Amino acid sequence: MLVIGRKAGENMEFSEKNKGFFINDYSEGAHPEILKRLSETNFQPEEGYGEDVFTKQAKEEIKRLLGKNHHSQVHLVSGGTQANLTTLGIMLKPYESVIAPATAHIAVHETGAIEATGHKINTVPTEDGKITPAQILDVLEEHEDEHMVLPRVIYISNTTEVGSCYTKKELQELRALADEQGLKIYLDGARIGSALMTKSNDLTLEDLAELTDAFYIGGTKNGALLGEAIVLNNRELQENFRFAIKQRGGLMAKGRVLGLQFAALFEGDLFFQLATHANEMADILREGIHSEGYKFLVETESNQLFPILPEPLIEELEKKYVFYRWKKIDNHHTALRLVTSWATEKEKVEAFLRDLKA
């Protein structure tokens, strides 16, 4: 799916700093509680490489939410691509491949990071960013002998790259298929916060620990400066995982920076509060756009919206707001991508809707 208009590499004018930002969920720094803790603990000497007390606490806080999956391991790394390539690199033998929707972040937006670890990605077409058991079965059937890769892992993301979410039932069906076919499931949770806080969500972190072999909890897009928490549920993947993190360049000397942030996010329910705020801001936008009669490219409940708007209106909005033009629909209409975050101000959302109606 082609992002048109502003490219990631283009730079904002200084004047844009005062605009309303709906371009992504990583435009600002961190939630103030995180900065406060960084300052408070700054001179407390700690072991390096994730052996600090904050990381230990963070792991415990997260494990608490995994319920009966006491054996799960938690590891903190600096970014999502890092999490994906390190974990998938361990889940696969050299000739094994990962099945993913065509929109998957690993398939499109990680510059071939998975292939750089030696593995093919078998993509299947998708409209809503999700993959179905039937599609997976098709891939398995096509791969019939040693002249082809051996698909062994199902990659899913929640929310998906187009903002949609899996239901518990969908995930259970994938799990059943995986068990039947000897596959593993890996869930990319860069935006798992938003997914878990959507109105119709019926999944919990405990469910994810139950239903996937591994997943990660995204911090960067939900209030942290950086950091993702990899959760390994399948015991096979756990042994020596820190070796894999180190080898791929993901073992931070000051692991305390990661630990402290996840401790802050999961000590109470800050992580969920932040995601809830992002979703609420998206809900207001969604409802407002909908009530003006506009359609959406994909129906979502999460912090990403894809409204289809007429060109002249888009041009007006661009004067005051920053967002991606996602996909050209016809000569007069384009689907935008609007993203809200923990830092999105309600006034900006309301102003956007006013300008939409104007």
Added chain:
Amino acid sequence: MLVIGRKAGENMEFSEKNKGFFINDYSEGAHPEILKRLSETNFQPEEGYGEDVFTKQAKEEIKRLLGKNHHSQVHLVSGGTQANLTTLGIMLKPYESVIAPATAHIAVHETGAIEATGHKINTVPTEDGKITPAQILDVLEEHEDEHMVLPRVIYISNTTEVGSCYTKKELQELRALADEQGLKIYLDGARIGSALMTKSNDLTLEDLAELTDAFYIGGTKNGALLGEAIVLNNRELQENFRFAIKQRGGLMAKGRVLGLQFAALFEGDLFFQLATHANEMADILREGIHSEGYKFLVETESNQLFPILPEPLIEELEKKYVFYRWKKIDNHHTALRLVTSWATEKEKVEAFLRDLKA
């Protein structure tokens, strides 16, 4: 594209040995001239690793056919996947990718060999196994920044995996696009012999040296015991290429075995004679099947045919002939793949046609 029916891994009954073989072009050993030379030169001591006199001769014979492209280099390796992964591995920087038709051998039937060298393959849909400049432009346009791989090589095969061939004009158009866009072209010539000997072919080895950055001449499927000759036309690719061959396990200690075979094939026109025979046998089959009113899945002129036949007839033919069921068309029809070779006997072809009409 799914091969149904007999899988590569299934074994033939002993009784099948007397059947007519249309299953592939590597069922027999080598052309007798090759075996003769192996015997004649057997006790002549030679340098190892491709420094023998036979290899030197083979390289000269092939370079003679490249016309004015005197600077091209020739290297002999043991197999096609070896040729592909070694050459493409040198053509690409770590974050660069290769664009290929969805049916490409490297994309489907090499167990992720290219990804194992670290590179993504960007596939485009194809009916006839070929790729067009417009499709390549689409891929380039979609790849807009550093979050995605950088497509840098166009992979084509001639004949393609479904038996079709490129015309000189098509190849020139790809070259023009490649030059304009800073891409390289790699041609997989596992069946280049058959391609060059089809009736409407207007390409020569000299053209290939001119229009591609690298290609290989397939020996295994045209009368050799084993061996493919890589031709490097782009000077950038030539430096230290033997290091790449050695690293990937393709530098045979007794390189003489490869050299002697290619010397035999290219000293005169044996290579082209063998391909011509294969094509002629295919032509007879094609014409015979056509005259019975059957259609083909793809129109080809090369040594691969894909006739669509009714089930009861297929079952009858299977009693006396060995071939792949390629693709189920409907409940009553299946497209077969029939392959002829340098070793295909005319009597078997004629018998097949008789049985088709029976």
Added chain:
Amino acid sequence: MLVIGRKAGENMEFSEKNKGFFINDYSEGAHPEILKRLSETNFQPEEGYGEDVFTKQAKEEIKRLLGKNHHSQVHLVSGGTQANLTTLGIMLKPYESVIAPATAHIAVHETGAIEATGHKINTVPTEDGKITPAQILDVLEEHEDEHMVLPRVIYISNTTEVGSCYTKKELQELRALADEQGLKIYLDGARIGSALMTKSNDLTLEDLAELTDAFYIGGTKNGALLGEAIVLNNRELQENFRFAIKQRGGLMAKGRVLGLQFAALFEGDLFFQLATHANEMADILREGIHSEGYKFLVETESNQLFPILPEPLIEELEKKYVFYRWKKIDNHHTALRLVTSWATEKEKVEAFLRDLKA
């Protein structure tokens, strides 16, 4: 070289928090100026992935110090192993190798990260952590043909892993050899701050830009929360380097976190002040230990010291200070590694010396 005693993975007792820390230079958080700026700019929305204003400023500040090397590129990544594997991965063709001292971080302490990108490291023995032109010539001479890797990059670190430093003359001699032999030079500057601030140092960042093909400036071990600044001086390495960073998982969504830190360190001379402090603390320790008549395993001027102390004294010191036992010398003596940092308090240093004498 074997680190005995406390392993990185062992955890400190809570009581140790009040001890004097000489175990490494990444035990604390960041310099307060960095935390201050993080807070001040927290809600200023910025482009992601290193396109923010802070990163732009950081790059300019660093380039200013590179003098006439205006063409050099600066890129910020999260850690040292990340910097090494990304840059070396771009500097080498598949069959090329890197020559390094046997103590090199990439050779010993990065869990095979360079090999994981496909490249061999040719190590040479070293006492002081440095490599000489003569040793490099030996390696080149041994590598005579395509059955062996082709050494193409010289890896050095400054300070080295044992705290020693290169002089300008030594670096010029390596450069001369590299130019003569067609090699590139990569300098790992995890502790370049300390190296440049030693008393007898005669190198500048401008010299490094002149004398190396690429190097990195370490932030993590000199006052940053995380972050290293890769400087690419050789134009060949510059094209599309951001693709390489992204592919290896080093392109942070909130690149602002890296940018802001390096802007803070290099806007004025904070980076050099912090390194100077670390070195001064080390000088006091060194002088105090020396004046007690103890020897050192390696003579250093940087923030790492390797005093050889008697066992009973070490056991006493361990009650109040945290440090590595680096190498057993004999049954009664062990060489310690003491490391100072920007955060080392003078009182702790003085207390250590008092306890040493007691």
Added chain:
Amino acid sequence: MLVIGRKAGENMEFSEKNKGFFINDYSEGAHPEILKRLSETNFQPEEGYGEDVFTKQAKEEIKRLLGKNHHSQVHLVSGGTQANLTTLGIMLKPYESVIAPATAHIAVHETGAIEATGHKINTVPTEDGKITPAQILDVLEEHEDEHMVLPRVIYISNTTEVGSCYTKKELQELRALADEQGLKIYLDGARIGSALMTKSNDLTLEDLAELTDAFYIGGTKNGALLGEAIVLNNRELQENFRFAIKQRGGLMAKGRVLGLQFAALFEGDLFFQLATHANEMADILREGIHSEGYKFLVETESNQLFPILPEPLIEELEKKYVFYRWKKIDNHHTALRLVTSWATEKEKVEAFLRDLKA
């Protein structure tokens, strides 16, 4: 260890063809029995990719010699580097390494093929080409945590690269250590024929199947045109191994060529006869050189000898014989490498000795 004098890449003069060849054991073609069978079976159509009847027979013949190790798997590939990189690539997880003597073929003469699959080789110094349990324990002890690779496989060769051989006791001790430490053993048997036929050898193929996790039986250097037989004894390594062969480019379309050769070598005792002949020729040379009072660089019983001869004599011998100058001993003496093979003629051996005495 540096090979001086003739490099592999240098070419022999035509006049050299009449010289006595002691330069290696792959200068000639194949044993005539192999060529005979190639001719006899040439037109018998067979399945491709190692599913032919000859390969099936070859596997059975080899398995017969593995005694009670009925579960071992046999796979045929085209060359030694291919065998090594394919098998070791399967034996190791991404962050795991292989321990090998410094002279190991994989460490020195495979152009970084193992590193190209992502794995570090930990080398230990050796005089005789062998590795001891004590050396392995040292490597394990040095590798203490996740900042370093995890050594998991012991690589040995038999004969070694300098012609020495392991005894059964030595191999049993390595096995005991491996079992104790959770390591696997891989044996490179490029010259296993010569090793098993030395006078003091007490090992059998059955022992190798018992004492190693995997090994390969070299055909190329013992009378085949090409081909090595990988034997997988550890069940963990067996699943899907053909995928690995295909991915690395080692699955020959005309696998019959490999199958037929190993069937010929192992149907009776041809393999052992050929190795015995090579060893006998070496014995005559060794005894003759010894009786003239010359010393050897390494004491060997196999088909490789390393006599230390005076310069003027070497120059005389070079006029009539082809061999490597292996290592300069002093200004007046050099150690040669003389290699005999299945094809070495006794007259040439006797002539060499006469010329030595002249």
